[in-house]
Amino acid sequence: MTDQIAPPRPAETLSSPFGPGWTSAAIAVHSVREIATPLLMQLDVAEHGSIVIDFRHHAFAWDRAVTTFPAAPSSVSVYTQTVSESTPSPFPLPGYDLDPLLWFVGLNSFASERASWLRPDERYRLLRWPNLTGLRHSIDQMRMIALLSNSSLTPSELASAVQTSPAEAQRLVNALSLMGILRVSTDVSAPLTRPRTATRQESSLFQRLRKRLGL
Amino acid sequence: MSTVPAHHDPEIIANGAEVLANMKELCSSLVYAALLTDDGFEVAHLPAEKVGDNRFASMASSVQALSDAVTRELQIGLSSYVIIASDHGHVIQRRVPQHPLVLAALFDDDETLGKALSISRLSAERMSALLT
Amino acid sequence: MAEHVILFAGPMGAGKTTAIRSLSEIDVVSTEAANTDRETSDKATTTVALDYGEIDLDGLEKVRLYGIPGQRRFDFMWQILKERAKGMVLLINNDAQHPLQQMLEFLTEFDDLYRRGGVIIGITRTDVTTRPTVADYAKALSAERPDLIVPIFTVDPRNADEMRMVLMTLIVNIETRESFGPLEASL
Numbered sequence: 001m002t003d004q005i006a007p008p009r010p011a012e013t014l015s016s017p018f019g020p021g022w023t024s025a026a027i028a029v030h031s032v033r034e035i036a037t038p039l040l041m042q043l044d045v046a047e048h049g050s051i052v053i054d055f056r057h058h059a060f061a062w063d064r065a066v067t068t069f070p071a072a073p074s075s076v077s078v079y080t081q082t083v084s085e086s087t088p089s090p091f092p093l094p095g096y097d098l099d100p101l102l103w104f105v106g107l108n109s110f111a112s113e114r115a116s117w118l119r120p121d122e123r124y125r126l127l128r129w130p131n132l133t134g135l136r137h138s139i140d141q142m143r144m145i146a147l148l149s150n151s152s153l154t155p156s157e158l159a160s161a162v163q164t165s166p167a168e169a170q171r172l173v174n175a176l177s178l179m180g181i182l183r184v185s186t187d188v189s190a191p192l193t194r195p196r197t198a199t200r201q202e203s204s205l206f207q208r209l210r211k212r213l214g215l
Numbered sequence: 216m217s218t219v220p221a222h223h224d225p226e227i228i229a230n231g232a233e234v235l236a237n238m239k240e241l242c243s244s245l246v247y248a249a250l251l252t253d254d255g256f257e258v259a260h261l262p263a264e265k266v267g268d269n270r271f272a273s274m275a276s277s278v279q280a281l282s283d284a285v286t287r288e289l290q291i292g293l294s295s296y297v298i299i300a301s302d303h304g305h306v307i308q309r310r311v312p313q314h315p316l317v318l319a320a321l322f323d324d325d326e327t328l329g330k331a332l333s334i335s336r337l338s339a340e341r342m343s344a345l346l347t
Numbered sequence: 348m349a350e351h352v353i354l355f356a357g358p359m360g361a362g363k364t365t366a367i368r369s370l371s372e373i374d375v376v377s378t379e380a381a382n383t384d385r386e387t388s389d390k391a392t393t394t395v396a397l398d399y400g401e402i403d404l405d406g407l408e409k410v411r412l413y414g415i416p417g418q419r420r421f422d423f424m425w426q427i428l429k430e431r432a433k434g435m436v437l438l439i440n441n442d443a444q445h446p447l448q449q450m451l452e453f454l455t456e457f458d459d460l461y462r463r464g465g466v467i468i469g470i471t472r473t474d475v476t477t478r479p480t481v482a483d484y485a486k487a488l489s490a491e492r493p494d495l496i497v498p499i500f501t502v503d504p505r506n507a508d509e510m511r512m513v514l515m516t517l518i519v520n521i522e523t524r525e526s527f528g529p530l531e532a533s534l
Contacts, residue, residue: 058482094477128485129498132516133509142516146523149496150464205351205410206519212404213511220383253380254393255420273420277396280378284396288376315381 020046020075026109026178028078029053029102030117033180038085044077045070051101052090056083059095066096067136069104099179103135106175112167114155115174123152123185124173130181139215140164143206144172152185221316222256230345231259234318234338242334244326246304250342251275253315266321275308275319296335298328307335312343349408352431353514355398356457357438358449359417360388362471362504364398366438367412369510371400384418393417397424410514422456429457434465434517438504439484440472447479447487454492464495464524467517469502 025043032039032055041053048070053060089095109115126148143162147153153161159169176182221227231250239245239261249260255276265271282294296309305328308319318339322331355363368375378396382388398414413428415421429435437453439446450468454461470484479487484499498516502509 097480126496128489128496129500131481131500132498132512133500133502139515142512143519143523146516146519149498149520150524150527204522206515206522208404208408209402209410209515209518212402213515215511215515220385222383252383254383254395255380255418256383270420270423273395274423276380277378277416277421277424280380280396284376284378315383 022105023109025076040081042079046074054089058098061091102179106178124182125152127181222258234342235261238338244323246321248320351410351433354432354435355414361438361440363414366504367400369507375400438469442475468499473501
């Protein structure tokens with residue numbers, strides 16, 4: 001694969017103040033999604049081989065199972081290559097769906113702080129649900145996604161609503177944003193939607209069912 | 216065994232029509248009758264005009280399946296027949312022995328229940344004999 | 348006793364009966380009959396009334412799982428059961444002839460539940476065919492119904508863990524939506 005994607009020119013070398021790990025990849029992926037040019041991307045993950053992404057097909061290839069993503073690789077080098085819409089994909093299609101990779105990278109970037117492309121005081125709302133079947137997720141993440149599908153919230157509001165840490169809420173927002181399924185509102189003068197009553201999690205059917213199913 | 220579904224098989228349809236016509240001859244209080252497949256497709260009906268929104272066969276199939284589920288649940292053997300008694304008549308339905316078909320009939324309230332059950336049983340047995 | 352009714356809807360062969368079997372704590376009460384409509388689905392049997400399963404929460408509360416027949420000629424059962432339903436799992440088999448259209452048709456039939464946010468869509472048999480994709484379903488739904496965001500997941504109805512996740516997502520979405528009420532402002 002490295003024969004097909006050239007190393008970046010110095011201007012394309014990406015760096016991040018957050019050190020090793022997935023942050024550089026997250027920044028690179030987000031940058032790619034912001035432009036219309038078709039691109040291939042290769043992520044060389046230290047001791048874990050190379051991931052090749054074809055954004056045209058929302059797919060990637062890797063010689064390992066997606067469940068073996070390392071949470072904190074010692075380094076991830078990023079290479080990109082501009083292609084045309086008609087350029088054959090460098091791997092057999094359909095490949096792996098890109099969403100689980102973006103989910104994982106988003107959750108494990110920026111040391112649980114705000115992603116560099118997000119702004120303080122932004123409220124977020126979901127554009128579509130992620131396919132949770134393909135994503136390793138927690139119950140709290142499910143609850144937060146439900147909130148974001150029904151309202152606009154800041155990460156701190158999200159954390160407060162499900163009684164989790166702000167860092168966990170921020171990780172989720174980072175991941176959903178990287179997947180391109182969050183809408184941003186910068187109107188902080190008044191919340192656009194608010195729960196009419198505080199969600200009484202202790203007495204909800206969700207919690208009782210969760211307990212019964214042992215989740 | 217024919218692979219043509221019963222409700223598309225001309226011979227079965229003709230047999231069904233014959234049995235229903237015979238039911239009417241034996242019992243003038245017969246208002247409506249239908250022969251249907253287990254999964255709710257109508258094979259034949261009498262009279263020519265259909266009742267309601269043309270869902271009688273589907274409904275009879277559901278009723279039959281629910282009654283079978285009840286007898287299974289209670290472990291009381293197979294469901295023999297089902298009676299729906301109403302203000303203006305009785306619906307009686309039962310399976311055609313040895314075939315995945317149900318005979319459902321509406322009798323008006325001039326008819327005794329006993330006779331209606333008897334006519335229903337004889338007709339179902341006749342249908343089974345014609346198909347065997 | 349408190350009860351919460353969840354419907355399992357979708358076309359014939361989507362996996363409704365199987366999904367309920369994966370979730371139910373009791374032996375599922377089923378009403379199967381020999382299938383004579385092999386053109387629509389090459390299954391040996393089909394549901395002609397309903398399937399019933401349940402999850403007992405604490406002896407005083409149950410989640411009742413009802414599977415409805417997929418064929419339109421049994422739509423009277425849809426009417427009977429949807430009046431009692433809190434939510435619905437709509438299963439669509441990806442290898443059906445017109446799965447996107449079927450999804451939209453079922454959502455129209457169960458519009459009340461849909462508007463209450465009480466629907467989750469499970470796409471089955473994606474191991475048989477990968478197209479349409481979840482994104483295709485989401486796009487089709489958004490084009491017709493831009494007002495609501497409905498979870499759309501791929502799912503194997505034989506997989507109890509996946510079905511539990513689907514059920515939990517449905518419940519959390521319903522309860523979250525109930526806590527917010529109708530949208531007070533458009534974005």
